[in-house]
Amino acid sequence: VTTRLADVELRLGDAVWGRELQDLFDVAWPDGTRAPSGRVLDASLCWVTARVRGALVGFVNVATDGGAHAFVLDTTVHPDHRRAGLGVRLVEAGVAEARRRGVEWVHVDFEPHLEAFYAACGFGPSSAGLLHLPPA
Numbered sequence: 001v002t003t004r005l006a007d008v009e010l011r012l013g014d015a016v017w018g019r020e021l022q023d024l025f026d027v028a029w030p031d032g033t034r035a036p037s038g039r040v041l042d043a044s045l046c047w048v049t050a051r052v053r054g055a056l057v058g059f060v061n062v063a064t065d066g067g068a069h070a071f072v073l074d075t076t077v078h079p080d081h082r083r084a085g086l087g088v089r090l091v092e093a094g095v096a097e098a099r100r101r102g103v104e105w106v107h108v109d110f111e112p113h114l115e116a117f118y119a120a121c122g123f124g125p126s127s128a129g130l131l132h133l134p135p136a
């Protein structure tokens, strides 16, 4: 599949929760990551979807502390549509909305091989901590 960015429609706050979003996660995430629920998205600053002729091919969630900080989560592009610039477009759209809403700092964490991807989205390096609390 050759993805032309001109064919991609980005939507802010698209009605996307449920099966459609989980189907995208099932093909995009090798580790069985669960798609965020409607309850999770209700607490978000915003989320952005990407569609090609109506079909969901991309997603990003931007969480918020309610103030100056926002957090990019669950950046996802369908494997058939990768390396066409769509992931960067999604993150940039989420960040633009965060800026519009007065956010000053946008955080993200990622595996080392995605450093170039988040650099392309405008993120610089930072030391950060992460604590995993697995469900009991």
Ligand SMILES: CC(C)(COP(=O)(O)OP(=O)(O)OC[C@H]1O[C@@H](n2cnc3c(N)ncnc32)[C@H](O)[C@@H]1OP(=O)(O)O)[C@@H](O)C(=O)NCCC(=O)NCCS
Binding pocket: 028, 029, 074, 075, 076, 077, 078, 081, 082, 083, 084, 085, 086, 087, 088, 089, 109, 110, 111, 113, 114, 116, 117, 118, 120
């Ligand atoms: C990470 C992901 C969202 C990237 O989406 P994408 O649409 O392919 O990204 P883009 O086309 O916008 O990439 C822009 C640049 O980022 C870098 N990049 C993107 N994916 C990369 C990868 N897997 N490895 C190394 N560099 C990568 C490249 O420099 C790329 O530019 P190039 O194609 O000209 O070389 C996608 O691979 C994905 O959904 N992965 C599975 C889920 C995941 O791990 N999400 C990240 C959560 S933190």
